[in-house]
Amino acid sequence: MSSVVGMYITQGIHGLVYGMLLFLVSSGLTLIFGMMGILNLAHASFFMLAAYFCYAVLQVTGSFWTALIIAPVFAAFFGVLAERFLLRKVHASGHIAELLLTLGMSLVILEAVKVFWGTESLIITVPESLTGLVNLGLDINYPIYRLFIIVIACVTLIFMALILFKTRLGKIVRASVTNPQMVSALGINTPVVFMLVFGIGTWLAGIAGVCAAPLLTVFPGMADQMGMDCFVVVVTGGLGSLLGAFIAALGIGELNAFGVQFVPRLVPVITFGFMVIVLAIKPTGFFGEREA
Template identity: 45%
Template structure:
């Protein structure tokens, strides 16, 4: 196999895996700390992509669209948590599944009402529309490298907050024993609102970054939600480190799978999950 082709596939897998991490990190925080099975997380990814599309059209600038869209997504997460999820923390997971599945239907229908059912696209920003020459005939898009760099910066920021700040201590303690954290006088309700809002913001931000690289269509977040649940299970529920390594693993598997094992391309990520769970039933870093 051509070494240059392998290098391109490795770059594609890295970029895709880092983008998956933005979504999976929010999902694992919400699931691991709040105990909420948020099936609507993929819909937040879709909403982020459409916000980038809409605001880019209105402002004429993709960068300004990002600055406006991220706060909108965080506020959307805050509203959803306060209005719908607050009464479900002590209830069975079935209630959470039913509610968040209902949110998928609501958000998908809202997308169709606001933006229609046609496939849309967002142009790559002019400043990042170039390519880097790998060989005389092969080039790699600058925007994909930019996305990978931004995702790495966000991953580093999340790790620093979780490991080296007081908020991170509270979040880690909440993942282990929520009742004890509440008994220490910490406002767990506000903490949950913050975590859910940030989780939604991360998923939406991933959608915004991916908008210039993919087509926008109704329900585009459904498949990526399944992939991110696989990542959360592989990495261990509530583990940011596990979500990061799981995302990189699945990113490479999803990139190389169709090339090396085309017959298993549609199930390879599930085979990896099964193999990990056989060895470590609670995930890599539970």
């Protein structure tokens, strides 16, 4: 009896871990969309890029903690560059050009990663202090590292919430997500804000990338599933809605965890089927107010 309950709880936490990672990535995506109206198809590529940076930093310094700080910043730096020197130039040409540009970026990042690190899977070991299992009672022994991911995600989110609700930048971002015209009407320097938001968005994806690196191993395809799940999360939760993305991310995380257990082949079918239904019935998603 208790082993069954234990299994459920273990799967539940697995789902929570993936859901949290997913939310880290999709919160960035949804912020960028809400702010700039761009659906960044290259967003998950920055997630992957950070994982590779993590590997590179580990090779040089050997410290996972250093990598956790530096790699996402590097990813964000590239994000800012992409916004400043690529996206901004086609902003005037409309959304189709922006979509195509981010598509091109994802392709280039994918191929560039292969050039620098090859196509093999790179293994990143969990730092020693986080290896091993912890007993959660009910005979459940759970890997510490996965719990650590939940902690990191929560810390990041609290940090994000502080920025969003306590700073001037946060106020501008929240205002412009609901009403894009207002910000420029107030005479705020929107290009700089755009760049910052893009940087923060890719930084969040980067943190998720570093956290996920030891779990998934680092390989060129690691952006694929994350990218697609993230797309589903953002669309069903409502583009531009952080709360929606949070609920959808945890939902998809749990669906993955339990679905694998019971209906393994149907998980992606359910995910995408669900998204199609949401888009067909309510194109703004569950919590979104703006249409894409």
